[in-house]
Amino acid sequence: MNSSISNSDLFRFLKGVLLHGSVALFLLLLYLAFAAGETSDPFQYKLSARNPSSMVCGMSRANNGIVPSVLSSCSEAEGPWLNFAFAGSVSRYGKTYSNAVLRRIASGPGVVVLEVSPTGFSGKELAEGDQTILSRMRGFGPIHRLEYLLLNYKNPKAVFLLRSVLGLSRLHRDGYYEHRLRFSPPSLKANTLHAHTERMAKVTLDEGRFESFRSLAVGLKEMGKTVVVVRLPMDREFADLENSAYPQFDQRMQSICSQLHMPYDDFSTETDVYETLEGNHLAPAGAARFSAAYAERLCVRLSEESGRN
Amino acid sequence: MLFNSLLFLLSFSVVFLLYWTLAVRNLRVRNVFLLVCSYLFYASWDPRFLGLIVLSSVVDYTLGALIPRCRTPLGKRLCLFGSLGMNLGILALFKYFDFFAASFASLAGVFGLELSPTTLNLILPVGISFYTFQTLSYTLDIYRGELEPERDPVSFFAYVAFFPQLVAGPIERARNLLPQFRHAQPFDYATASMGCQRVLIGLFKKCVLADNLAVFVDPVFVDMTNQHPLLLLLAAIGFAWQIYFDFSGYSDMAIGIAGLLGFSLSENFRTPFSAVSITELWQRWHITLTEWLRDYLFVPLSISFRHLGRYGLLLNLLITFGLCGLWHGAAWNFVLFGLMHALILFAEVVFPALRRIPKLLGWLLTQTLWVLGCILFRCSSVAETLQFVGGFFDVRVPLRFTYSVDHLVCYLVLFGLAPLFLVLELWQKDRRHVLDIENRRLRIFAFHLLLLLFVLVGRFTQNEFIYFQF
Numbered sequence: 001m002n003s004s005i006s007n008s009d010l011f012r013f014l015k016g017v018l019l020h021g022s023v024a025l026f027l028l029l030l031y032l033a034f035a036a037g038e039t040s041d042p043f044q045y046k047l048s049a050r051n052p053s054s055m056v057c058g059m060s061r062a063n064n065g066i067v068p069s070v071l072s073s074c075s076e077a078e079g080p081w082l083n084f085a086f087a088g089s090v091s092r093y094g095k096t097y098s099n100a101v102l103r104r105i106a107s108g109p110g111v112v113v114l115e116v117s118p119t120g121f122s123g124k125e126l127a128e129g130d131q132t133i134l135s136r137m138r139g140f141g142p143i144h145r146l147e148y149l150l151l152n153y154k155n156p157k158a159v160f161l162l163r164s165v166l167g168l169s170r171l172h173r174d175g176y177y178e179h180r181l182r183f184s185p186p187s188l189k190a191n192t193l194h195a196h197t198e199r200m201a202k203v204t205l206d207e208g209r210f211e212s213f214r215s216l217a218v219g220l221k222e223m224g225k226t227v228v229v230v231r232l233p234m235d236r237e238f239a240d241l242e243n244s245a246y247p248q249f250d251q252r253m254q255s256i257c258s259q260l261h262m263p264y265d266d267f268s269t270e271t272d273v274y275e276t277l278e279g280n281h282l283a284p285a286g287a288a289r290f291s292a293a294y295a296e297r298l299c300v301r302l303s304e305e306s307g308r309n
Numbered sequence: 310m311l312f313n314s315l316l317f318l319l320s321f322s323v324v325f326l327l328y329w330t331l332a333v334r335n336l337r338v339r340n341v342f343l344l345v346c347s348y349l350f351y352a353s354w355d356p357r358f359l360g361l362i363v364l365s366s367v368v369d370y371t372l373g374a375l376i377p378r379c380r381t382p383l384g385k386r387l388c389l390f391g392s393l394g395m396n397l398g399i400l401a402l403f404k405y406f407d408f409f410a411a412s413f414a415s416l417a418g419v420f421g422l423e424l425s426p427t428t429l430n431l432i433l434p435v436g437i438s439f440y441t442f443q444t445l446s447y448t449l450d451i452y453r454g455e456l457e458p459e460r461d462p463v464s465f466f467a468y469v470a471f472f473p474q475l476v477a478g479p480i481e482r483a484r485n486l487l488p489q490f491r492h493a494q495p496f497d498y499a500t501a502s503m504g505c506q507r508v509l510i511g512l513f514k515k516c517v518l519a520d521n522l523a524v525f526v527d528p529v530f531v532d533m534t535n536q537h538p539l540l541l542l543l544a545a546i547g548f549a550w551q552i553y554f555d556f557s558g559y560s561d562m563a564i565g566i567a568g569l570l571g572f573s574l575s576e577n578f579r580t581p582f583s584a585v586s587i588t589e590l591w592q593r594w595h596i597t598l599t600e601w602l603r604d605y606l607f608v609p610l611s612i613s614f615r616h617l618g619r620y621g622l623l624l625n626l627l628i629t630f631g632l633c634g635l636w637h638g639a640a641w642n643f644v645l646f647g648l649m650h651a652l653i654l655f656a657e658v659v660f661p662a663l664r665r666i667p668k669l670l671g672w673l674l675t676q677t678l679w680v681l682g683c684i685l686f687r688c689s690s691v692a693e694t695l696q697f698v699g700g701f702f703d704v705r706v707p708l709r710f711t712y713s714v715d716h717l718v719c720y721l722v723l724f725g726l727a728p729l730f731l732v733l734e735l736w737q738k739d740r741r742h743v744l745d746i747e748n749r750r751l752r753i754f755a756f757h758l759l760l761l762l763f764v765l766v767g768r769f770t771q772n773e774f775i776y777f778q779f
Contacts, residue, residue, distance in 0.1 A: 009498040010329050017505065020753075024760045156521070156718045158765040191709045198535075 043086065043133060046175050048145040051106040052082035054225075056175070057097075057216075058115025060087045061232045065282035066113065068174040070291035076302035077111045077295075083175030085115060089132065092120050093209045096129035098216040104140050107223045111302065114217065114229045114262075116253055118200075118246040121209040178284050179277060189279045193237055196280070200245040210256070217260050226305055228298065229257050229264045233290060235279035236271035243268075263301045265294070310353040312508075312562045313515050313769075321566065328570060329496050336493045340463045343490075343570070347470035351436075354476075358434035361399060366469045368395050369444045373458040373465075376451045385452060392448035396441045404433055408639035436476035438636055442601055444469055447483040449605055456484050464490035473566040477559050479577040479597040486574070494571035503741065504568025506756065507561045510742055513759055514558030516767035518730060521722040522551035524715070524768070530687055533697050537708040541700045543723065549676075549683040550727050553581065556595070561742070580738045582731050585671035586664070587653045587678060598636070602629055619659060626651040637686070642694055646685040653678060718766055726766070 042063075054077060056066045068081030084091075084104055091097045093116075105112070129135055137144060162168070169179045217227050231253070242249070250266060257264035267290070274286035282290055310317050324346050332342035352359050372388045379385045401409075407430065414424040447465075450456035459465040468487045474480075529536050529544035536544070560577035567574045575597050584590035591599050607629045614621030627648060634647020657663050666674075681698075688694040700706075710716075734743050744759065746752040 007496075009501075010496045013496070013498050013501050016502070020756070023757065024764070027761065028764050156715070156766045156768060158718055158721075159715055162717060187707065187709065191707070194709075 042169065042171055042177055043090075044145065044148055045171050045173070046082065046084055046086070047133075047137060047140050047148050048142055049082055049173075049175070050080075050141060051104060052080045052084075053106045053108055053110035054079055054081045054112065055101070055105050055110070056081070056083040056085055056113045056115065057091070057101055058085040058113075059091050059117065059120050060085070061117060061234070061281055062113075062115035063087065063177045064179050064277070065232050065287045065290060066115065066230075066294070067172070067176045067287055067291040069172070069176070070288065071111075071113070071295050071298060072174075073292075074295050074299040074302065076306060077298060078109055081174050083172075083177070085175075086133075088119055090130075090134060091132075092123065092125075092130065093213040093216065094125040094130050095212055096125075096132055096135045098212050098219070099129070100134040100137075100140070101216060102219050102223075105220070105223065105225070110225050111298075112220050112225045112227050113298075114213070114227060116213075116229055116231050118205060118242050118249045121205045121213070121249075122200075122203040123209075124206050125208050125212075176287070178287075179281070180284060189235070189237075192278045192280055193241065196238065196241060200241065205246060205249070210252070214256060214260065217256075217262060221260075226302060227260075227262045228301055229253065229262050230294065231264075231266045231268045232282065233267040233270045233274050233286075234281075235276055238280050239268050239271045263305070265297055265301075267294070310350060312559065312566070313512060325569060333493060333496070333571075336491075337461075337463065339493060340461075340467045340490055343472075344463060344467040344470060347467065347472040347475060350472040351470065351475060354435050355432070358437075361403075361434055361437070362440060362470055363466075365396060365399065365440065365444050366466045368392065369448055369469070370459070370462055370465045373448050373451050374460075376448065377458060389448055389452045393445065396445050400437060400441050403437060405635070405639045412641075439478045439480055440469060440475060442480050442598070442636075443483075446480075446601060446605065447487075450483060459483070459487055461491075471567070471572075473563045473570070473572070474574055477556070477563070478595075479560055479563065479575045480601050481574060481597070482601075486572070489572050497571065500571060501569050504565040504570075506744065507565030507568060507742060509565075509756060509759060509763075510744065511558040511561030511563075511565060513763050513767075514554040514561065514730075516769065517763055518722060518727050519551050519555035519558060520768040521719050521766065522547045522554070522727060525719040525723055526551055526687075530697070533693070533700055535706060535709075536700060537706050538701045538704060539708060540710075541697065545680050545684050545687075545697075547723055548687045549680045550731070552683060552686065553578070554727070554730075580734050582676065583672075583735050583738065584675050585668050586657055586675055587650060588657050590675055590679060591650070591654070598633070602633055606632065622658065623651075623655050626655050630654070640690065642685045642688055642691050645691060645694075646682050649678075649682055649685070722766065726762070 054068070054072075056062050056068055056071075058066075062085035063083065066083060066085070068079075068083050071077050072079045072081050082104075084101060091100075101112075133148075138147060169177065171177050217229075220227050231250070250268075253266075254264055256262075274290045275283040276286055277283045310320065328339070328342065332339045348359055348362075351362060369392055372392045376385050376388045379388060410427055417424045447456070447459075451458055459468070464487065467490055468481075468483065471481075471486065526544045526547040529540055530548070533541065557578040564574045564576070577596050579593040579596065581590055581593040584593055607625060610625045610628060611621075614625050617624065630647040630651035631644055632647065633650075634643040634645065637643045637646070663671075684697050685691075685694050688697055730743065737743050737745060744752060744755045746755060
């Protein structure tokens with residue numbers, strides 16, 4: 001008798017757990033399907049979109065500052081495009097990022113814009129490469145979406161909702177990450193500059209990263225891509241800081257680009273021309289204006305390249 | 310294997326089903342099953358240290374059985390010292406050897422002797438402080454004649470290694486937990502349901518509250534010299550809350566998991582942030598450790614120091630709480646944490662006026678002192694603690710909040726969810742847990758709301774529990 005009571009209790013308990021667990025799981029899936037779509041997260045669509053033939057690579061400046069759909073207005077710049085730039089913690093030039101770019105892009109003709117800044121070459125890379133989201137992914141493309149969600153999305157999922165509700169940021173279908181600041185305190189620029197100054201005092205440029213950059217450019221050319229290099233505009237304080245911390249950087253880039261026959265456009269001299277978020281990254285209006293200006297330059301570069309070929 | 314991991318959830322689901330459908334039919338099979346599960350659980354961290362638990366269990370089981378058989382007090386005492394020596398010896402070797410060697414070398418340096426200390430750099434076996442205290446209570450209770458030795462080795466071994474509370478407590482006395490291995494408990498819906506609720510609340514405390522607070526607290530402690538006093542203060546309060554949610558979250562999960570298997574564990578926390586004196590706070594914080602120290606250290610020392618009056622009390626408190634600090638970690642900041650509390654407790658005893666101050670003032674004073682103590686707890690050295698406290702007075706550093714959506718969630722927890730949860734706990738202090746609501750529908754609604762918050766605000770980065778390092 002006791003045993004049968006105990007068993008019926010156990011089944012009742014399991015039924016309750018399954019019922020409530022299913023309701024919770026259903027709500028979670030519902031939420032993920034609607035609020036956490038591919039473009040509500042800063043990375044997801046960049047990893048789950050189909051392989052593009054043209055690409056923007058680099059770090060957060062490119063992520064926030066280059067709009068590929070604007071670049072594609074140039075007839076020589078064949079699409080589809082994807083902005084595959086991330087942040088300093090993910091996409092500094094190195095083995096991991098090079099591997100990811102080469103695996104991500106479709107072979108055949110296309111254009112690759114490599115955005116450069118001293119930060120992209122700073123800090124020593126581990127022997128096995130940078131340990132980032134990119135190194136943890138087995139592959140990229142639509143079938144890897146669930147893998148990304150399971151492996152890499154461990155932070156609060158409320159950020160999806162908050163981003164949408166507050167209209168703070170949006171990942172566009174071309175991979176451009178539009179970042180708006182609804183609340184921009186005057187101290188933000190000073191604080192960012194302070195953090196940059198501290199980091200640049202500690203971190204040096206790494207030869208290995210320059211080597212990876214070279215190999216990446218060579219690899220992309222071998223795939224049939226036209227590779228162009230760009231340094232993005234910023235506010236004067238940030239440009240001055242970078243140039244004083246790494247005075248040889250620009251010269252170094254010019255040298256690498258001329259060796260590999262890649263056009264190099266340095267917009268860092270155009271300080272305070274484009275609107276920025278905090279001096280270091282372009283704001284949406286600045287990104288749109290800069291992308292339009294760069295598209296014009298790119299058209300010229302690409303027609304020069306095709307004339308040469 | 311962490312309680313807040315998917316692997317544990319899946320493994321425990323299998324264990325739960327096998328336990329209630331097969332293992333529970335025979336008491337001996339059930340205990341063997343629990344023992345195997347416990348050893349596998351511990352081995353998932355580091356199988357090398359499983360030998361230490363087995364050794365500790367074998368020695369204490371044997372000596373525990375020998376104590377009542379000894380005809381002379383000397384023989385009994387030898388058995389007890391054998392148990393103490395072995396358990397404390399292992400603990401000293403793995404946890405304290407390097408600390409004492411370095412401290413001795415520093416002390417010799419003061420007298421002009423230059424010694425290069427031999428360090429072993431051993432990995433600290435997870436949960437060693439917890440299970441050592443647990444097995445010690447067994448032999449101590451037998452020696453005092455308060456407990457009969459356990460005859461069944463499987464029951465005893467399963468008691469020492471019982472996986473819900475093996476790595477971070479509650480520190481269970483043999484007289485509470487061991488008898489539960491002697492009787493088979495039938496499945497009880499209410500107990501299991503309560504266990505499930507405790508697990509969910511524990512997970513919420515850990516993944517939603519503690520881990521979000523950590524995102525705000527950790528960078529401030531790492532870069533403490535560049536922080537505005539307001540941020541330092543918020544980080545200190547945030548850490549006091551973080552450690553509470555982290556540890557009490559683990560205890561809730563341990564009690565809940567044990568409840569799902571039909572076992573009852575001791576409560577470890579009772580709304581400590583409502584305490585109006587440090588004495589009361591220690592009655593509400595890590596209760597099983599406080600009671601262990603009271604029964605096996607403070608009370609025997611009180612008898613020994615009786616003739617010294619107030620000085621005896623002071624000495625007793627300094628020893629007990631100094632060791633309490635040292636139990637937490639092999640560093641001087643932990644010792645200082647203990648000594649600071651010993652002095653406050655002594656002041657609360659010898660100055661009766663302190664007990665008559667208004668409750669609100671007492672609460673404010675208690676919480677301030679506790680938060681200050683937590684700074685000692687969080688910093689890696691005494692010098693770092695002084696640097697942190699010094700930062701409270703350096704108003705020249707500009708106030709820099711980190712602005713990002715991710716941090717917005719942390720601020721939501723720091724300024725909203727965490728204090729709200731503490732107030733709710735106070736509101737529900739006479740109930741079994743914070744969401745123990747009589748109205749069934751309201752309770753189900755509250756738990757679904759908790760689950761929703763868990764999914765939306767929880768961090769699933771599987772951060773280890775803070776108390777695992779002790």
